[in-house]
Amino acid sequence: MTTPAQHKGTPAQPPVLHIAGIGPCLGRVAAVAANTLREAGRARLFYGVLGAAVLLLAFSLVLSDLALVDQKARLVQSFGMAAIPLVGAVSATLLGVVLLHKEIDKKTLYAILPKPIRRSEFVLGKFTGLAVLLGLQLAALVLCWWPVLVMRGGALTPALGRAIGLCLFELWLVTAVAMFFSALTRPVLSGVFTLGVLVVGRSNYVIADLLGANKGVFVEVPAMRALGKVLVAVVPDLSTFAVADPVLHGWSVPWDYFAAAAGYGLSWTVLFLVGAVFLFERRDLT
Amino acid sequence: MVDPTPDAAPPVLELQHLRKTFRVGFWAKKVPAVRDVSLALQAGESLGYLGPNGSGKTTSIKCLLGLVVPTGGHARLFGRPASDPHARARVGYLPESPYFYDYLTPTEVLDYVGKLYGLAAADRSRRTRELLGVVGLDEAARRPLRGFSKGMLQRVGIAQSLVADPQLLIWDEPLSGLDPMGRKEVRDLMVELRRQGKSLFFSSHVLGDIEALCDAVCILDRGVAVAQGHLSELLRPDALESEAVLGMSAQTEAAMLALRALPEATVTLTPTGVRVVLPTAAVAALCRAVADLGLDLRELSARRDSLEELFLRKAVARGPEAAA
Numbered sequence: 001m002t003t004p005a006q007h008k009g010t011p012a013q014p015p016v017l018h019i020a021g022i023g024p025c026l027g028r029v030a031a032v033a034a035n036t037l038r039e040a041g042r043a044r045l046f047y048g049v050l051g052a053a054v055l056l057l058a059f060s061l062v063l064s065d066l067a068l069v070d071q072k073a074r075l076v077q078s079f080g081m082a083a084i085p086l087v088g089a090v091s092a093t094l095l096g097v098v099l100l101h102k103e104i105d106k107k108t109l110y111a112i113l114p115k116p117i118r119r120s121e122f123v124l125g126k127f128t129g130l131a132v133l134l135g136l137q138l139a140a141l142v143l144c145w146w147p148v149l150v151m152r153g154g155a156l157t158p159a160l161g162r163a164i165g166l167c168l169f170e171l172w173l174v175t176a177v178a179m180f181f182s183a184l185t186r187p188v189l190s191g192v193f194t195l196g197v198l199v200v201g202r203s204n205y206v207i208a209d210l211l212g213a214n215k216g217v218f219v220e221v222p223a224m225r226a227l228g229k230v231l232v233a234v235v236p237d238l239s240t241f242a243v244a245d246p247v248l249h250g251w252s253v254p255w256d257y258f259a260a261a262a263g264y265g266l267s268w269t270v271l272f273l274v275g276a277v278f279l280f281e282r283r284d285l286t
Numbered sequence: 287m288v289d290p291t292p293d294a295a296p297p298v299l300e301l302q303h304l305r306k307t308f309r310v311g312f313w314a315k316k317v318p319a320v321r322d323v324s325l326a327l328q329a330g331e332s333l334g335y336l337g338p339n340g341s342g343k344t345t346s347i348k349c350l351l352g353l354v355v356p357t358g359g360h361a362r363l364f365g366r367p368a369s370d371p372h373a374r375a376r377v378g379y380l381p382e383s384p385y386f387y388d389y390l391t392p393t394e395v396l397d398y399v400g401k402l403y404g405l406a407a408a409d410r411s412r413r414t415r416e417l418l419g420v421v422g423l424d425e426a427a428r429r430p431l432r433g434f435s436k437g438m439l440q441r442v443g444i445a446q447s448l449v450a451d452p453q454l455l456i457w458d459e460p461l462s463g464l465d466p467m468g469r470k471e472v473r474d475l476m477v478e479l480r481r482q483g484k485s486l487f488f489s490s491h492v493l494g495d496i497e498a499l500c501d502a503v504c505i506l507d508r509g510v511a512v513a514q515g516h517l518s519e520l521l522r523p524d525a526l527e528s529e530a531v532l533g534m535s536a537q538t539e540a541a542m543l544a545l546r547a548l549p550e551a552t553v554t555l556t557p558t559g560v561r562v563v564l565p566t567a568a569v570a571a572l573c574r575a576v577a578d579l580g581l582d583l584r585e586l587s588a589r590r591d592s593l594e595e596l597f598l599r600k601a602v603a604r605g606p607e608a609a610a
Contacts, residue, residue, distance in 0.1 A: 013412075014451050015406075015409040015410075015412075015413055015449075016405070016406065017403050017404050017450055018404030018405075019372055019375045019403070019404050020372065027404060028401065028404070030401075031398060031401035031402055035387065035398055038389070038390075039387060042389050106385055107381070107385040108385050108386060108387055109353075110353060110384075110385065111379070111381055111399075111443070111446060112402065113352065113353055114351035114352065114353065114374055114377065114379040114381075114456075115371075115374060116374045116375040116402065116404075117371060117402050118371050282355065284353070284354045285348065285353040286308065286345075
């Protein structure tokens with residue numbers, strides 16, 4: 001505190017604040033997103049998951065040697081299309097659950113929220129940062145996978161590209177779910193709930209089939225039938241985004257399907273984000 | 287200052303019958319943190335917020351900043367509800383034991399905060415330079431915070447609270463964690479900010495700091511404002527006491543009896559003599575006794591009612607039953 005007294009604290013020329021309007025609002029969201037990206041990008045957790053994914057893809061190269069000659073590319077494709085969404089889902093769950101809670105636990109929020117920023121802008125900024133990070137992670141994994149695929153005689157077809165694109169919408173949805181639970185409860189429970197949504201969401205169509213069957217526990221036990229109906233109604237159907245198998249069997253993922261699935265994913269993402277904002281705005285930061 | 291009048295301009299900060307009850311544990315047991323606090327701070331004034339640990343200071347400050355939703359009553363900034371982000375645009379807040387992203391440097395923290403206030407890049411860069419100089423962190427401007435001491439983090443906290451040149455500063459324990467030199471520098475900064483017309487609302491356990499820096503105080507005890515007002519009104523001018531130090535080679539029984547007989551006098555033996563504390567009105571009687579007994583009057587001074595005494599009177603005197 002060495003500057004002359006007349007300059008202490010107050011600038012010679014007062015700064016101009018831009019608070020109101022959509023521009024400053026987006027600016028605040030972008031500021032939080034950039035900081036989230038920086039924070040998550042420096043997390044060991046992120047690099048651990050990324051490293052494991054790269055090893056997994058390298059392993060597919062070794063594994064493909066054991067396959068029949070005409071099945072090598074198919075094996076690498078199959079392996080990649082299973083590993084990439086899985087790794088993404090793990091990242092989305094962990095980062096979505098941890099990052100918001102960390103802000104509260106480490107009390108970094110106490111210096112941020114008293115600024116002219118709405119809690120909704122903060123949640124949206126956090127989500128945007130994670131969404132960009134997951135996109136970058138997905139791109140990095142595809143870049144690692146692509147040469148392996150080419151080495152084994154395969155190619156990154158437009159259908160595969162669209163299938164990977166749908167993974168991204170699923171990851172954003174999982175991130176929103178994780179943030180929703182993170183705004184509600186502690187990280188371990190948030191993680192468990194998010195994994196629950198992931199598992200139920202992926203098997204949503206199975207539950208729907210069981211509900212429509214002639215017999216079985218979902219038909220014969222009223223409580224299970226009610227539970228099944230509730231799960232099908234309130235848990236997003238994540239199998240919409242899991243198109244790896246049909247693609248491997250030659251399905252082209254038409255653009256109209258892609259658009260409908262993307263719209264479905266974004267709608268659920270927005271819904272969970274609205275829920276996260278609703279909960280977070282009512283939360284006392286003690 | 288503390289009792290808002292309806293005709294006055296809106297206070298920069300106002301609490302009206304603020305209440306906050308937390309629900310804790312599995313059974314959501316009610317724990318009142320703030321029971322009834324009303325106060326107001328006008329532009330350009332400074333208010334010290336006092337109270338023992340757990341008295342509700344930090345909770346009520348959090349209500350003011352929208353971090354905690356009040357159970358009852360109102361918290362307003364510049365006449366607007368505290369939950370309105372626009373009201374917070376003119377507020378600089380320093381949290382108690384501030385925590386920041388430890389992977390950022392002070393420059394990055396101030397730049398981030400500047401973005402939240404919607405400052406243009408040039409303004410952010412200029413303010414960052416100015417404020418790092420103000421808090422003496424020029425040398426550490428590009429070092430990550432994870433290596434910073436508590437005092438250095440406090441300086442970063444002070445700098446980030448000043449980024450937008452706010453009109454109202456809400457500082458929670460601004461002098462904690464600082465070494466003596468740092469405390470002096472922050473005190474000087476607070477004096478300077480007051481001189482510039484900023485309104486200052488700060489909590490502290492150090493009564494001397496509040497007495498030196500504030501126009502008024504609000505004393506909280508177990509969630510209730512037990513005293514508030516200008517120091518000149520609260521520190522009883524009619525309760526002036528004087529203190530005399532007498533040198534006595536041999537403390538004779540007669541001299542001690544005579545001193546103890548003075549009105550409301552407290553006589554204490556010291557290694558070199560006797561210390562007498564008595565109402566200023568009784569000083570004349572003391573002087574007569576000194577002359578009559580042939581004692582050596584070494585020192586005679588007036589003792590003003592201190593904030594510490596006021597604090598003890600108001601907060602401690604309520605007793606444990608007040609919490610019920």
